[in-house]
Amino acid sequence: MSKGIAYESDRGCIIVAAALLDKQLEDSIRKHIKRFSVSKSLEKSLFDLSGPISNFSAKISICRSFGLIDEIAYKDLMILRKLRNSFAHEAEGASFTSASVRQKVKSMHFVQHCMKELEIDRYNYTEKPKEENKDDTDKKHHPKMLEEWKTLADGFLNYDKVMFCFAVDELEYHIKHYSNLGIPPPKTLSQGIKEIKKSKSQTAKD
Template sequence: MFPYTREQMQAVVDEIEKQTDRGAAMIAASVIDGILEHLIIARLVDLSSNRKKALFCQSNGPLSTLSSKIELGFALGLFNEERRESLHLIREVRNAFAHRMDPISFEDPDISAMVETRVTPKVKAYSTMSPRTKFLFTFNIMAPFLAFTASFPQIRINTLDDEPSYHEHFDVVLAALMHLLLEKKGLKDALGKRPSSEKMKLSLLQFSEAQKAVMEYHLRKISDPLQPDTPDCKHIYSDGVFELCKDQEGQYKLLPTPPTGK
């Protein structure tokens, strides 16, 4: 959704034009700050009002400064490097005016040089423009661009848990990991050469109990259909060739999968 109406944007532009150089720089940066906040919120997963306040409004919030908003917006792919530089130019000109007590203008050597050297090539091509006009030109390019970007229908990123492909990827990677840890390092060979259950006991390495519980949960999730649990064997995993069981004492055993129909 567009954060400002066309009338509101035009009113802001008109107000900036009437301001002193200091006032124009301060208001322009403030408007950019507000639009960036709206744009980033549109890009992020849906956030509660409390989470938005913690991110943007608290004095030590991670996105409470214009600089942090610019950098995150760039990292989120909301604008390219050239526009990132234009936004930082607006911010730094604002700071230059804000941190000087004496009367200054865009004709100040430091501010003038900052604008002249850092505007985009397209703006720089207007060689007869004053530094103030080039600054406002940059603002008038960036503000509508950011505002319209926020209205792009597919702007919001999705939580990974809501992405089916993420769960498929997770299960495939986890299955590969479990095979590596539990099966592929000689256990199948041992199964073929020494089929006694004693030789097929399996220890889950030196994992903690919490880690073992997580592994058991995911092994059940990705496994082939399991045999029913018995008092002597909680079935953890099957790949159709063998099954991993845990007995009442918490010991792991690797057992041949019973033939189908028997």
């Protein structure tokens, strides 16, 4: 998992993740450009602040249009782009505890994949008794939410944030492999981790 972004603030995690994948897309484009003997000055002008592919959105579109990424990577990158934009400009709701953020994160292909493949222990929050829920209209003071905030303050990581960080690694690996060979990797990182764990478990039993 990308520990460097996992322990960033939620806003920092999303923004840095987008920057890492922006760099990966740029590397893929630059490698593709070199096949056509483009001058260094022209290549540089493409990525300058006023250049045609200077921003994240343009790089995503260019990479998809030229077959450097597939549709799976494209859709996940577009979700990340929207998250990055909202986190960069909104003071409220820029958190993995936000329902709308969780929904977007969980819609990412590689997040779903990591949730399926990786066995991560989760903290079980206690639900508020039904009888106490009747007169409680202030969601900010819901015990389950307060308990979640406390576990975060104690240094535990939000589950959706952890899965997002794993997914960033998966997405970066997927992009590298696809842009180089034109096909997805035969095995994802999380599948490899799962096989290693299974192999070690089997060895321990023997």
